[in-house]
Amino acid sequence: MWQEPSTVPGAVFCSAFCCCALLVRAPCAAPPWSCQGHASRGWNPRSPIRPGVCDGDLDGEGHAVDGTDRSPDDQGSVGHVRLDGAGPVEAQEQEALVRQAAEAFAAELIRLRTGRGLSQSALARRMGYDKSYVTHVERCTQAPTRSFAEQADRVLGSGQALSRLWHAYHTARAARANDRRRSQQTRPSALAAPGAPDGIAGQDDAAARDTPLHAGASSSAPAAMREALRERMQQEQSRLLSRGVPGSLRVTVGDLLTRPGLLVTAPWRMAGGGVCRDSIVDEIFDRVIGYPEDGAYRRRRVLVLSDPGMGKTTLTYCLYVELLRNWSMEHRENTLPVRIDLRAVGTHLADQDFGSAEWLTRFLDKQVDGYDPVSWLGVTERKGLPIRPVLILDSLDEYLSKLAPSTVLGELNKFIFSYASLVCCRTQYFDRFLAHSPFGDSLERVELMEWGEVERRDYVCGYMGHCFPGHGERDAQNVRLRMESRPVRDLCHAPLRVNMALELMMREGDRGPTITDILGLYHAYVGQLLRIESAKTGSILEVDEKLDLLTSIAWHFYDEARPSDGAAQLFTLRELSDLISSELAIASDAARGVVEDLAFRTLLSVESEQFNSLEPTIVRFVHKSFQEYFVARHLFTCMSTDVNATTQAFRKLISAEVSEFVKEYLERVNRNSRVLSRVCDICFESFLDNSADTCGSDPDDSARARVARQQLAYYLGNLRSRRITEFLEEILAQERDLWIQRGIILGLAFGGTVQPLEEYVERLRRNRINSGNLSENEVNIGYTLTFFGDQATDEFRPEVDQGHDSCERTVRRLIYLVGTETDRECWRLNLLTLVELWHHRKWSRERYMLAMRECTEELTAILDRLADDPESASWPELEELRVIQSAVTSPGHGQ
Incomplete structure (x- = not known):
């Protein structure tokens, strides 16, 4: 057990992305509860070589994977590649060396696989890869990655046979790429050929080789444009890295990428595969950047899925920084990383055609404004300097949830979603709405997994070293022990919750109230943060006022609560102002100050800088789970105060995430007989108000009333009251709707009346065994x-x-x-x-x-x-x- 504090110093970071998650290296072995060795686990952010792909000594003598004589931490440009002590070989010989190395890798993989009696599908499943990937590697039409080689060695029991062949292949390929770079630098016509999607790779590479610079361009235009791009990209990078991590008042994204031990390896898996703990950043980098094969760049498109708080957005930051470093060090100077937060689009007046090739071209042109046109490969066919954008799209679920469900699949037909290299989405949203769509079939799926004891221990070591360097080992060990005590370890399987727990622990130690469930964790953290914000200069609202207003805002803009045939409410400063001044009846002269206080001194975040637009400005909760917490708070308030509000609220299907909060609210009700009696009375009346004979002839109204009855019956069962039991048993005997029956039966079981559930299970068994109804x-x-x-x-x-x-x-x-x-x-x-x-x-x-x-x-x-x-x-x-x-x-x- 541990206890949470009431306040913590510091400022809230107004940002909205998943918190810390993914290291580019696996952690070194260390004894349990030991922080030794953590300082050396991180990678050098100044290094021009990407860890995991060109990651230093292969033979202990400073020979890097890229074939140069420098270590990963050396600065400066890439040296001449030497394979055997001689100068660069001829281009044809280099192509032959690459082909021979690829064929040697493929032949050994086939020999090992067939020797184990495995099909390509079986090997792919055991490794956690798609069958198509194994097929392409064996046919020499897809470059193997380092992680693939190491995983194959483990699965096939081949020691390091494939890893050694991968190193030979990668060295040959690096030699070929460096020689191409030097030869292209002698040609003033164009930069090196960038990559492209599989379907347009050959065409785009031809354009990159043959397209001269725009007529009239000076010879210094590429250099000047690259410098302008570098400055813009550095500004964007600085903006992203300065953002705070949701759940933490002390850690920024920049800290994760530069402070040893803060960026922790998270388990992940490819769709249908096993759990991996290799660097997910490296794995995705190799896929989206592409490598030259048969004269063309081949790349793969990736969809990252995870539950809330697991670190999807942080992964996009890490990948963006790696791609930017790769670009700025001229390893792939014609491949420009571009990151778009989809939460910041869709409500801008200028973005009404968002997603078209024309929109993307205009957006990309802003990056090189004032210079000659660029030929954005795969996007526009105009003449100009050829550059391929590596497009990263974050928060697909939050973007699509603004739309009516009937329009979602049509929206995904837009050009930008077929072009993007990486897309991030919540697992549950994807599974509910997109899993069986053409969009879902067009990308490789990577799922981020929950943290366990090892990940929590590693992160606590890094966190204590960064945030509390003056604390001794005994203090750090005490924090780790408390993190692994029940029920904290059962709650903190996501980085977001780990950060929330650490913030609460480090404020007042054991003097706060005990945290026993997720609701208690959110109660304590939200209360603490709002107390901090309300104490700041300029705050005009008290903590309780902010809580109530945030609850109303969360419900009003709750995307998943919208009717099926309508789009969600736009959530901008303008809509927020309208809500505050009209529906919440706050006088107009005070509304402006209230909106400012809510937008900048609570759990809301304001976003407008990405698209250089002043109005309308996007508003959102710093993390979606906070909105879901406030939605549950609204539902419980209805259930304990207002029959009419409850009747209407439960006509909207409640998500599983909100449902967990609601059930924990009701568990607390069972400890207070007076509140329990009031909630029972209100829910009884609300259930009867949603009965079939009160809904009239409107089919949609009847369908929503059916949803309300099922949900109310289920939640009523979580209340332990004889009145509830008698009420549910009575309506169960009358109810003919099988879905509502199921909700009532489960509700009764949660309330302690298990006989109907036992009979239900037996009935299901008999139906199956006897081939009945x-x-x-x-x-x-x-x-x-x-x-x-x-x-x-x-x-x-x-x-x-x-x-x-x-x-x-x-x-x-x-x-x-x-x-x-x-x-x-x-x-x-x-x-x-x-x-x-x-x-x-x-x-x-x-x-x-x-x-x-x-x-x-x-x-x-x-x-x-x-x-x-x-x-x-x-x-x-x-x-x-x-x-x-x-x-x-x-x-x-x-x-």
Whole structure:
């Protein structure tokens, strides 16, 4: 246990991106709780060589991977490449050397794979890569990466055989690239050929070789333009690096990239693959930058997915800085990194055609304003200096959530989304709305995974060394021990929450209230931050006033609460001012000061500089999870104060993230009989107000009332009251809607009445075994898939199984929930649903097996524990799942 403080000195950083996450190197081995060695784990930000791709000594004598005689920390331009002590070889010989090295790597990979009896698909799954990638490497049509070679060595048990061949291949390729650079520098017609998307690679490379500079351009134009670009890019980099990390009042993005130990390795996986701990920055860099193959640059497009707070945005900053360094050191001078935060577009009047090739051309031209035209390869066909943008798009989910669902897929047909090299999105949003779209199929998916004990320990070491250098080892060890105490370790699996916990710990130590759940963590952190902000000069609102206004703002602009047929409210300073002065009835003469206080001295962030537009200016919460916390606060306020407000509020489908906060609010209600009685009265009336016979003939109104009844029944069940039990049992006997029945049954179980749930599970079992009416089984599976994000959300019919093959997220979450006490009432239903997914959805078995293999150890431990518990030992699902596990892990399924 640890306790949280009430205040912390410092200022809030008004920014909106996920917090610290991903190091470009894996951490060195160190004893538990030891910080020794952390100071040397980071990479030198001044180094012109990118760690992990050209990462220093190969033979202990200072010979770098790029073939030069310098170490990674040497400054200056790249020296002449020497392969054997002689001068640069002829271009044809270099091409032959690269081809020979690639063929040697491919031949050894094929020999090792077939010797192990593995197909390309089986090897790809075990390595965590797509089958197509293995195929291209073996055909010598795709450059292998260092991480790929090392992972293949591990999977195939080949020592360092493939890693050594990769080093030979990479050295040959670096020699060829350096020679091309020197030869191109002698030609005044153009810079070196940049990369391009696969479909236009040859065309763009030809343009890069053959297109002269724009007529009339002086010979100094490329140098002058590069200097102007360098200055602009450095300004953008400085702006990004000065931003604070959400959840921390002490750490900036620049600190993460320059302070030893602060940027921590996070686990990740490719879609359908296993967990990796190699440098995710290096892995993505190699894909999006591309390498020359057969006279053309080939690159791959990547989609980064993660749960909230796992570090998607920080990854885009790290990659942007690496790309910018690579560009500025002239390793790839015709490949310009461009990062666009999608949260800052869409509401600007000038951006009404956002996403078209014309819009992107105008945006890119601003980077070189005042100079001769640039031919942005793959974007515009005009003559000019050829440069390929490496386009990074952050926060796709927050951009698309501004749109009506019916327009989302059409929006993704815009040029910018087919051109982007890297796109970031929340996993659950992607799974609900995009997983089965053409857009989802066009990118390689990388998913960031949760932090564990190792990641938390490493980050605490770096954090203490940077923020509290005067503290001794004993103080640092005390903080680490408290971070690993229950329930803190169960809460802090995301970098955002780790930072929030550290801020609370380091203020007043053990003197604050005990944190036992996520709601308590957010309560304490938000309260502390608003006390700090309210004490600042210029603040005109008290802490409680800011809390109430932020709650109203969060609900008003809650994207996922919009009706299906309409777009979300625009969230700009103008709309915020209108909300404050009109709907919240604040006098106009005071509204301006209130808006300023809220925008700059709370958990809101203001963004306008990226697109050089003064109005309208984007406003958002510094992290989306804070908005979800305030939405839950609004819902609970309705449930405890206002029948009409509750009736309307629950007609909007509530996301899983908000739902977790709401359930923890209701758990607190169970400890106060007076509040419990009031919440019961209000929710009873609200449920009856949403009954079918009160909705009239409007089908949409009836559908939303159905959503409200199901959600209210579910949340009512979380309240422990005899009145609640009797009420739910009465309506369960009358209810004919299978989805609402399920919500009532689960609600009763959470309230302690488990008999209806036991009967429900038995009924589902009999239906399957006897091949009876499977309607209830389909509702259970369909809504579970929707709730956990394996199919798009149909707001009015979320219980319908849409027939897609995706089920991995549901499998992982069900196994996780059976391992937690908070979901104890539903353990057996969760186990049954795992069995049902296997038997009832044969078309999703391949993806089911991938998830089950990943969770084998976790599920085995759960089944063993349940088998030893007298209450659960007789559950038939235990043996059924062991049989399924055996089938999933048998050798025949690996091919």
